[in-house]
Amino acid sequence: MNEIIQTSKATKHFGAIRAVEAVDISVRKGEIYGFIGLNGAGKTTTIRMILGMIRPTSGDVYLKGRKVDAGATDLWKITGYLVEAPYAYPDLTVFENLEIARRLRGLESRTSVERIMEKLAITQYRDRKARNLSQGNGQRLGIAKALIHDPEILILDEPANGLDPAGIAEIRELLKDLALNKGVTIFLSSHILGEISKFATRIGIIHEGALLQEVDAGELDSLLRRRLLVRTEETARARSSLETWGYETSLNENGEIEILGEEALSRSASIVTELVKAGLPPVMVKPEEEDLETYFLRVIGSNGGAA
Amino acid sequence: MNGFLASLWAEILKIRKSAILWVTLGVSLFAVIMLGFMMFILKDPDFARKYGLIGTKAAILGGQADWPSYYTMLIQITGVLGLLVYGFIASWIFGREYSDHTIKDLLALPVSRSTIVLSKIAAMTLWCAVISSLIFPIWLLEGYLLVLPGWDPSVLGSWISGYALASPMLILLGVPVAFVASFGRGYLAPLGYVILTIALSQVFAILGHGEFVPWAIPLFALASANPGQAQLGAASYVIYTVTVAAGFLGTLAWWRYADQK
Numbered sequence: 301m302n303e304i305i306q307t308s309k310a311t312k313h314f315g316a317i318r319a320v321e322a323v324d325i326s327v328r329k330g331e332i333y334g335f336i337g338l339n340g341a342g343k344t345t346t347i348r349m350i351l352g353m354i355r356p357t358s359g360d361v362y363l364k365g366r367k368v369d370a371g372a373t374d375l376w377k378i379t380g381y382l383v384e385a386p387y388a389y390p391d392l393t394v395f396e397n398l399e400i401a402r403r404l405r406g407l408e409s410r411t412s413v414e415r416i417m418e419k420l421a422i423t424q425y426r427d428r429k430a431r432n433l434s435q436g437n438g439q440r441l442g443i444a445k446a447l448i449h450d451p452e453i454l455i456l457d458e459p460a461n462g463l464d465p466a467g468i469a470e471i472r473e474l475l476k477d478l479a480l481n482k483g484v485t486i487f488l489s490s491h492i493l494g495e496i497s498k499f500a501t502r503i504g505i506i507h508e509g510a511l512l513q514e515v516d517a518g519e520l521d522s523l524l525r526r527r528l529l530v531r532t533e534e535t536a537r538a539r540s541s542l543e544t545w546g547y548e549t550s551l552n553e554n555g556e557i558e559i560l561g562e563e564a565l566s567r568s569a570s571i572v573t574e575l576v577k578a579g580l581p582p583v584m585v586k587p588e589e590e591d592l593e594t595y596f597l598r599v600i601g602s603n604g605g606a607a
Numbered sequence: 608m609n610g611f612l613a614s615l616w617a618e619i620l621k622i623r624k625s626a627i628l629w630v631t632l633g634v635s636l637f638a639v640i641m642l643g644f645m646m647f648i649l650k651d652p653d654f655a656r657k658y659g660l661i662g663t664k665a666a667i668l669g670g671q672a673d674w675p676s677y678y679t680m681l682i683q684i685t686g687v688l689g690l691l692v693y694g695f696i697a698s699w700i701f702g703r704e705y706s707d708h709t710i711k712d713l714l715a716l717p718v719s720r721s722t723i724v725l726s727k728i729a730a731m732t733l734w735c736a737v738i739s740s741l742i743f744p745i746w747l748l749e750g751y752l753l754v755l756p757g758w759d760p761s762v763l764g765s766w767i768s769g770y771a772l773a774s775p776m777l778i779l780l781g782v783p784v785a786f787v788a789s790f791g792r793g794y795l796a797p798l799g800y801v802i803l804t805i806a807l808s809q810v811f812a813i814l815g816h817g818e819f820v821p822w823a824i825p826l827f828a829l830a831s832a833n834p835g836q837a838q839l840g841a842a843s844y845v846i847y848t849v850t851v852a853a854g855f856l857g858t859l860a861w862w863r864y865a866d867q868k
Binding site for chain 2 (some may be wrong): 314348351352353354355370371373374376377379381383384385387388389390391392396399400401403404405406445
């Protein structure tokens with residue numbers, strides 16, 4: 301059994317609201333699956349279905365080949381999770397919150413709590429009440445609760461929330477290590493493609509409840525649009541000439557000509573030569589690659605999104 | 608069993624570390640101390656006149672400064688206080704998980720949701736039992752120190768039996784509150800429910816139909832400990848048991864089957 305997390309036409313409606321519509325996801329062992337979508341796209345609802353917190357209106361969810369059910373306690377033994385914002389018992393200290401997690405997870409070793417605090421760099425806040433933690437340390441506590449029992453499956457909803465850039469990098473490395481060296485299957489959601497793309501092995505894009513695209517991280521690069529930006533003294537005439545020569549062009553908000561397509565990039569030297577010959581010498585020529593955020597917005601935009 | 612003990616340990620820790628522990632204990636002890644104070648006022652008419660309002664209230668509640676009146680006061684205070692304080696405790700134990708958004712950490716664990724619910728009810732019962740077991744001895748001690756007339760050792764056993772029956776009955780009326788807290792996902796709905804049940808228990812007790820209203824049945828059990836009073840019938844036990852059982856099964860079903868959004 302290689303598929304660790306699988307949803308089959310998983311659908312969830314809340315009355316007239318179609319929160320998630322026929323989502324098919326498949327996550328293999330040791331993969332880091334980045335689940336991307338805008339706020340309200342259906343990420344958390346999908347995660348709650350995977351964790352048995354809500355029942356799909358139709359369709360099924362499987363973990364390690366077993367149909368997910370709220371009573372499947374043996375599945376939850378091997379699963380760690382963080383859903384939405386991390387909340388903890390505010391009157392209890394960091395240690396006490398983790399001690400509760402340790403006991404409820406049935407962990408015999410009393411050192412588990414000390415070990416996970418050290419791993420998440422929150423040992424110094426051991427005796428601080430959860431209500432007095434910063435947002436970032438609250439997030440670390442939430443991740444610590446998810447990891448305390450060394451789960452085989454890790455489901456994290458927006459794990460980077462509230463963390464500073466160093467914290468984000470630290471958690472990223474931690475998750476990479478878990479997946480690569482310990483074979484942990486990680487499913488994490490985010491609304492920031494740029495961050496997820498740095499370490500996810502596969503990415504799914506969800507928008508308005510529907511899974512629009514699933515792509516391996518290696519393929520992502522080939523899907524990004526590339527273009528050549530050109531600025532001349534006579535923009536209109538230059539654009540007209542370029543189109544005569546067979547290039548697809550557009551004008552961006554800076555008044556620069558955008559020549560789309562891989563061919564334009566590979567022939568940039570020839571384009572410059574042609575423009576000079578035509579008496580339209582460029583004052584700037586720059587190859588540009590679409591960034592991941594733009595790609596994400598383009599994907600959801602082309603599927604009826606607001607972007 | 609290990610899961611139950613782990614969850615019970617967690618629930619007791621949450622209670623120990625909360626301000627609610629001291630608030631409910633303080634309110635309960637204050638109420639029972641006030642009973643003694645009211646008897647003290649009733650014993651001294653000059654003092655009662657000086658503290659007009661308290662004197663009047665004491666006269667309404669108890670009437671006379673003697674042991675039977677003092678027991679009547681205990682019935683009334685226990686009836687209201689039990690529903691209010693024990694209901695508040697049940698609201699807190701279940702409702703706080705929703706208000707603090709910690710419920711989601713209890714839903715996908717090696718410990719089943721039913722076990723979590725059972726441990727919460729056990730913790731609620733333990734906490735309420737501690738409060739309940741403090742009230743009666745303090746009440747008795749106050750009466751003894753006030754040297755109230757009308758002491759009848761043969762009735763004491765009956766009062767103890769009545770209290771021993773009514774207290775767990777009042778405590779377990781917290782179970783339907785747990786359902787309302789879970790269904791309402793927080794504190795507000797169960798607190799509204801508790802206030803409604805107090806009002807219903809008082810109204811039906813005054814109308815003389817207390818033995819058929821689940822929230823007044825414990826009061827009836829306390830009152831029936833007095834010599835010559837009618838005893839609880841089978842119908843009362845059935846009504847009471849169905850109410851608590853419905854709350855219990857409803858809570859289990861809600862945690863197990865409802866969407867936890």
